[in-house]
Amino acid sequence: MSGISLRQYVDLCGTPCVLTGDDPILDSRHPELTGTRTVVAMKITVIVDTPEHRAIALTDSWGTNLDACWSECRLIGRVSIARLQSFELIPGELGAPALPYPVAALPSDLHAGDLLAVPSRSSISLAQLRPSHATELRSSGTVSETGEELS
Numbered sequence: 001m002s003g004i005s006l007r008q009y010v011d012l013c014g015t016p017c018v019l020t021g022d023d024p025i026l027d028s029r030h031p032e033l034t035g036t037r038t039v040v041a042m043k044i045t046v047i048v049d050t051p052e053h054r055a056i057a058l059t060d061s062w063g064t065n066l067d068a069c070w071s072e073c074r075l076i077g078r079v080s081i082a083r084l085q086s087f088e089l090i091p092g093e094l095g096a097p098a099l100p101y102p103v104a105a106l107p108s109d110l111h112a113g114d115l116l117a118v119p120s121r122s123s124i125s126l127a128q129l130r131p132s133h134a135t136e137l138r139s140s141g142t143v144s145e146t147g148e149e150l151s
Contacts, residue, residue: 006041006117007077015043015115016061016129038120040068040129041076044112045092055085057110058092061129067122073104077115080107089116 009019020038042061050056070089085108090101106116 006039007115010041010077010115015041016059016126017041018124018126018129020123036123038122038124040118040120040124042116042118042129044110044114044116046112047110055087055108055110056090057087057106058090059116060092062091062093067120068102069119069121070102070104073106073116073118075107075110075114076117080109082107082109084108085110 004019006019010017018038018040020036022036040061042059044057045060046058048056048058073089084105086103087106087110088101088103104116104118
């Protein structure tokens with residue numbers, strides 16, 4: 001997207017990060033598919049196996065409550081041939097948004113440090129993904145309470 005790979009962007013910016021660009025799909029039969037798209041990259045911080053055999057992955061992002069296409073969530077940065085398994089993606093920070101958490105089909109060999117790419121139908125700001133970062137920016141007067149940048 002925008003002439004840079006998401007993996008390179010993560011190397012430059014860290015996680016979570018947001019990459020926004022024009023949608024490459026230009027189909028007049030489906031105008032709802034055109035426009036701007038956002039891809040969120042987040043890191044898996046912890047994998048939890050529960051006694052109920054639920055697979056839970058903690059992430060470094062609060063992006064779980066956004067308008068994301070969770071069915072299109074993909075592992076980036078490494079190849080896996082493991083079978084797909086449903087993982088509940090939960091923000092790992094204290095005070096994260098409450099249930100329900102999104103579920104994504106990801107390789108069963110998912111582990112801490114893996115990177116995920118999650119496309120979104122709407123624009124997302126970095127402040128929406130890293131509340132601690134947003135709090136710092138709000139206290140400095142750089143962004144509003146809604147995450148919009150102030151002039």
